[in-house]
Amino acid sequence: MTDDLVRGFEDFAHYQYENGTALMPKLVEDGQAPKYFIISCIDSRANPGTIFRARPGTFFAHKAMGALVRPYKQGTALAASLQFALTYNNVPNIIVLGHTQCGAIEALSKNLEDEEITSFISMAKASLKKAQACCSDHDEILAMTEKETILQSAENLKTYPSVQRALAENRLNIKAWLFDMKEGQLLEYNIQNKDFRIISASHKTEGSRKEESHG
Numbered sequence: 001m002t003d004d005l006v007r008g009f010e011d012f013a014h015y016q017y018e019n020g021t022a023l024m025p026k027l028v029e030d031g032q033a034p035k036y037f038i039i040s041c042i043d044s045r046a047n048p049g050t051i052f053r054a055r056p057g058t059f060f061a062h063k064a065m066g067a068l069v070r071p072y073k074q075g076t077a078l079a080a081s082l083q084f085a086l087t088y089n090n091v092p093n094i095i096v097l098g099h100t101q102c103g104a105i106e107a108l109s110k111n112l113e114d115e116e117i118t119s120f121i122s123m124a125k126a127s128l129k130k131a132q133a134c135c136s137d138h139d140e141i142l143a144m145t146e147k148e149t150i151l152q153s154a155e156n157l158k159t160y161p162s163v164q165r166a167l168a169e170n171r172l173n174i175k176a177w178l179f180d181m182k183e184g185q186l187l188e189y190n191i192q193n194k195d196f197r198i199i200s201a202s203h204k205t206e207g208s209r210k211e212e213s214h215g
């Protein structure tokens with residue numbers, strides 16, 4: 001039943017414990033010093049560990065439906081995690097990683113009747129309203145809501161005391177990223193252009209330039 005996970009672990013253990021370049025023994029010995037804190041959706045297709053093919057020790061991971069960051073409240077999973085990452089591990093980058101075709105945004109747009117879910121995702125309502133005010137096409141509304149929600153989450157991060165301290169001390173960058181699952185593209189919010197710009201794309205969408213080897 002869980003064979004696929006166990007096989008995956010065997011592969012991981014082989015490369016990260018037994019190989020000459022294995023990282024895990026060193027990370028266990030020396031401790032971790034990740035450069036990133038990534039806030040992503042729970043969606044199984046948008047897992048940062050998978051899409052960034054990250055080596056162990058690369059980033060702290062926080063997952064929430066829709067990659068949503070609600071305004072600060074003491075005692076939440078995110079507040080404690082940020083405190084740990086920023087105050088005790090000096091992580092210099094937070095990335096809010098939203099994605100297209102997000103079930104949380106879809107649920108919001110369809111007024112899903114499930115209080116357990118809607119009480120969490122209601123934070124994105126303002127983004128949906130903004131999108132509905134300027135677009136009429138359903139897909140366009142969803143796409144704009146996804147982007148606006150990522151920006152709102154990035155903004156809400158600034159209500160967390162650990163984030164405020166790190167920003168005041170000039171030791172933190174906050175980035176807003178969007179993973180376009182359909183096109184295989186990674187986009188970043190560009191403050192000058194006030195829009196999300198592609199920073200990396202699959203060769204499929206770039207018109208298959210050259211072969212790239214990922215080892």
Ligand SMILES: [Zn+2]
Pocket residue numbers: 041042043065066067099101102103104
């Ligand atoms: Zn999602």
